[in-house]
Amino acid sequence: MQYATNQYEGMIAETIVIPGHNGDPIGAYVARPLGPGPFPAIVVIHHMPGWDEWYREVTRKFAHHGYIAISPNLYHRAGHGIPEDIAVQVRAAGGVPDDQVVGDVAGALAYAVAQPTCTGKVAVFGTCSGARHAYLAACRAPGFAAIINCWGGRVTMEPQELSPAQPVAPIDYTKDLACPVLGIFGEEDSSPTPPQVALLEQALIAHGKTYEFHMYPDAGHGFFYYDRPAYRQAQAMAGWKQIWAFLAQYVG
């Protein structure tokens, strides 16, 4: 939504603790619009560099646009410090287990739905590994109304890429997906490559899923990140426009 200059606007943004996978307490950053609502919600899943400043900003951006936004700290169990140091530790350990991620995201979904100002409609958003996790959660944690996959790498996986922590390629859960998918990708990305995006699209078609993919030229991996050389202003703004339209259509 766009606020008019004479319209009340406010939000509360804070860190909280929610029950995650197996009831484990995990941190979450919540930004929620003030006012009676009702507001739709979105779970915002952080990327490989961790539960960092960009993700806090994006969580508030969704709240600014009228969504109760919650970003769970998927690296909570790795300890605490600056996000980068924690991310290095998680990377060295082989990443977070997929089952744990799905449980943590389900916890964030449950928190959002339980808010008295929530409409009950909840989307899930992620970039990079966060988009892979978003796809997994949308397939395996019932209740999401929409998923936004921004350049999710390793949604398709070769057999040699599977591991005990990540035993199934997310694409193989596509039949269980129960909500529409928005895909935002760059033509110059090497993870996912355009052929990998095409494989995902074929799976969605084969299973009769609702989706829309946008593949941007002259854009690589992470082209929304204004703090990285990969940033592409025009493509990023076009991508955000697609996100708002998609959310308005499917989540409210």
Added chain:
Amino acid sequence: MCTMIATQIKVAGSGKAGNGWFTLGEANVSYDHPFEAPFEHALSLDFVNEALGPSARVSVELDVASARQLVDTINAILAKADSGGYIVE
């Protein structure tokens, strides 16, 4: 993690971070998205001591050519030291 190409080895030595020298415990070697270097992927070396907590870390992020040159240089230096009889293992 978009590549998940990472491995950890045990190392012995010292590293210097913002708070001074600390005893190294592990080295994490990965080829994945860097935090700072202006590349999509980088060869990252993180010298850490997990027992001291996540901030005990010395990090470098290299492009591929630099990483290969570094490996070759380390091997060349070690070979020279070895041939000079300086290495006793």
